[in-house]
Amino acid sequence: MDVSFAKTPELFGVFHMSFLAFALVIDIILVFCLRKTKSETLLKIINILGIVMVVMEVWKQWFVFTYIYDAFSMWFFPWQLCSMPMYCSFLLPFLKGRLKKAVLMFLATFSLFSAIMALAVPSDMLRPQIFFTLHGFIYHEMMIIEALSAAFVVFREEDQEFRPAVRLFLFMAVVAEIINVIGYHVIDNNSLRPDMFYITPYYKTTQVVFRDIADALGILPEIVIYLGLIILAAYLVFLLERALIKKQRTVA
Numbered sequence: 001m002d003v004s005f006a007k008t009p010e011l012f013g014v015f016h017m018s019f020l021a022f023a024l025v026i027d028i029i030l031v032f033c034l035r036k037t038k039s040e041t042l043l044k045i046i047n048i049l050g051i052v053m054v055v056m057e058v059w060k061q062w063f064v065f066t067y068i069y070d071a072f073s074m075w076f077f078p079w080q081l082c083s084m085p086m087y088c089s090f091l092l093p094f095l096k097g098r099l100k101k102a103v104l105m106f107l108a109t110f111s112l113f114s115a116i117m118a119l120a121v122p123s124d125m126l127r128p129q130i131f132f133t134l135h136g137f138i139y140h141e142m143m144i145i146e147a148l149s150a151a152f153v154v155f156r157e158e159d160q161e162f163r164p165a166v167r168l169f170l171f172m173a174v175v176a177e178i179i180n181v182i183g184y185h186v187i188d189n190n191s192l193r194p195d196m197f198y199i200t201p202y203y204k205t206t207q208v209v210f211r212d213i214a215d216a217l218g219i220l221p222e223i224v225i226y227l228g229l230i231i232l233a234a235y236l237v238f239l240l241e242r243a244l245i246k247k248q249r250t251v252a
Contacts, residue, residue: 002067004128011123015133020119023141030145034152035245042149043092046107049142050089056139057086063132074183074194079176081197081230082118085111085143101157102164104150108241109162109234110169112147115140121208155245162238166231173197173227199223 009015034042057078064076078086088103088111095103118125118140125136154160176196183194184202198205204214205222214222 001063001131003130005130005133008128009126009133011121011126016122016126019137023119023137023144026141027144027148030148034148037149037152039153039156042153046089046146046149047092049146050086050092053086053139053142054090056135057083060132060135063129063135067129068132069192071189071192073192074179074187075192077179077183077194077196079172079179079194079196081110081114081172081176082140082143084172085115085146089146098164101154101159101161102168104154105160105162105165105238106168107147107150108154109147109165109237110230111143112151113230113233113237115143115147119144124206151241151245155242160238160242162235165234165238169231169234170227173199177201197227199226 005015037045061076061078064073065071085107088107092100092103119137122136122140125133125140127133127136177199179196180194180200180202184200187193190203193202194200195206198207198210201219201223204211204219205226207226210222210226213225217225
């Protein structure tokens with residue numbers, strides 16, 4: 001299981017760019033397939049992917065404990081922004097009303113943006129272990145499939161609210177920060193401490209650009225800017241998806 005690359009894949013290297021090209025082709029094909037798929041079927045697809053994600057997460061935790069740290073690592077605790085689609089899609093059949101709509105909008109916007117950014121700059125996913133690296137790339141491609149499915153569900157409806165997804169995101173971020181604070185005080189080893197959502201208040205983020213902002217303004221202002229820009233980016237995704245799907249419905 002612990003099979004390694006001859007050389008660790010590099011950012012924008014052959015492995016990275018080949019996977020991006022493959023994913024792009026798959027996603028383009030899926031857009032044409034999913035746009036005519038019934039909403040009930042799309043919801044089932046999202047839920048099935050959620051179940052697969054849970055299984056993959058269990059495998060990841062086992063792999064990290066067995067082959068990477070030989071200890072429980074809060075760095076890999078499943079409450080990153082990209083972990084949220086796993087919970088949302090797995091619990092989707094049990095959700096009703098406004099909460100269900102908020103979750104679907106979150107998947108269609110925040111989840112899509114975070115998956116694209118993670119695949120575009122996958123610094124933390126490019127690791128020596130082949131299966132562990134593949135896990136990260138496949139998981140984020142599944143996020144995109146979920147997001148596209150969710151978008152075709154929510155933008156077929158008349159009422160399309162973005163604010164509930166923002167409130168859901170902020171709730172998730174608050175929980176992430178609680179985990180960061182507790183983990184920092186419970187765990188002595190810095191490499192095992194959590195940095196959920198990359199917003200720990202105890203040390204500068206590893207995210208490019210935002211690390212420079214933290215140097216200039218401080219950690220807490222950087223966190224506020226970081227979260228605000230994520231919301232802005234998700235809102236732009238919301239506007240783009242709404243315009244494209246509305247146009248598609250008009251043409252149809």
